[in-house]
Amino acid sequence: MTATTxxxxxxxxxxxxxxxxxxxxSAARTLATAARVLRQLxxxxxxxALMILVPCVMLFLLRYVFDGSPRxxxxxGASLLGIFPLITMFLVTSIATLRERTSGTLERLLAMPxxxxxLIAGYALAFGLLAIVQSxxxxxxxxxxxxxxxxxxxxxxxxxxxxxxxxxxxxxxFVSAFAASEFQAVQFMPAVIFPQLLLCGLFTPRPxxxxxxxxxxxxxxxxxxxxxxxxxxxxxxxxxxxxxxxVIVAGCAALVLALGAATLRRRTA
Numbered sequence: 001m002t003a004t005t006x007x008x009x010x011x012x013x014x015x016x017x018x019x020x021x022x023x024x025x026s027a028a029r030t031l032a033t034a035a036r037v038l039r040q041l042x043x044x045x046x047x048x049a050l051m052i053l054v055p056c057v058m059l060f061l062l063r064y065v066f067d068g069s070p071r072x073x074x075x076x077g078a079s080l081l082g083i084f085p086l087i088t089m090f091l092v093t094s095i096a097t098l099r100e101r102t103s104g105t106l107e108r109l110l111a112m113p114x115x116x117x118x119l120i121a122g123y124a125l126a127f128g129l130l131a132i133v134q135s136x137x138x139x140x141x142x143x144x145x146x147x148x149x150x151x152x153x154x155x156x157x158x159x160x161x162x163x164x165x166x167x168x169x170x171x172x173x174f175v176s177a178f179a180a181s182e183f184q185a186v187q188f189m190p191a192v193i194f195p196q197l198l199l200c201g202l203f204t205p206r207p208x209x210x211x212x213x214x215x216x217x218x219x220x221x222x223x224x225x226x227x228x229x230x231x232x233x234x235x236x237x238x239x240x241x242x243x244x245x246x247v248i249v250a251g252c253a254a255l256v257l258a259l260g261a262a263t264l265r266r267r268t269a
Contacts, residue, residue, distance in 0.1 A: 033122025093172025
């Protein structure tokens with residue numbers, strides 16, 4: 001018979017951790033997560049079409065909406081080249097991540113030696129690869145097929161378009177933590193995307209806005225995405241303002257990804 005020290009119970013001597021210590025981030029686990037997401041997307045042609053083809057179709061329609069005024073297309077086409085990828089990546093990423101949680105896949109993954117940072121980085125890498133394809137196709141279509149005239153390098157347009165798509169991915173991953181259904185994930189679009197769309201300077205220069213709205217626009221990442229595109233539209237060389245805009249968009253994407261990792265939940269309550 002096993003002796004028991006007074007005041008000590010079997011339950012107290014059995015160490016049952018209530019919470020698993022987070023594993024350090026691993027490149028192998030991140031790459032494995034990205035590969036799994038890409039394999040799943042391969043069997044979802046509608047999502048692929050939404051991410052890759054819709055921005056191209058929208059740019060094509062926009063070009064011929066302004067068929068009688070090609071200069072109008074030149075003035076707003078570059079801005080929309082950055083906005084369309086952001087919107088589509090936001091929608092697809094938020095819905096895809098929420099689907100993982102509601103199906104129980106996310107809970108099973110996090111029960112393994114897989115940290116939240118690995119998961120978020122894997123998703124960002126997978127959708128980032130698709131964002132590259134999306135941005136290359138949209139930029140190539142706008143510049144070489146639709147005749148979008150830019151003073152600067154088309155490669156700089158591509159860079160900003162890619163950063164915008166990555167920002168949309170980060171925002172989608174972040175807001176998916178607060179949605180309980182795919183319908184709710186879509187409802188976040190008016191709250192997160194539309195205010196930025198109205199205040200980014202697409203419809204009127206931001207200095208012409210009411211001062212409070214201008215101040216709000218100064219802290220919204222889409223404003224700097226549009227400013228970066230306009231810098232390429234007007235200047236032959238890389239300007240200091242362009243570098244600032246690109247760094248701000250990239251920094252916002254990294255910050256939102258970090259917040260997404262911090263707020264990631266195993267399942268939807």
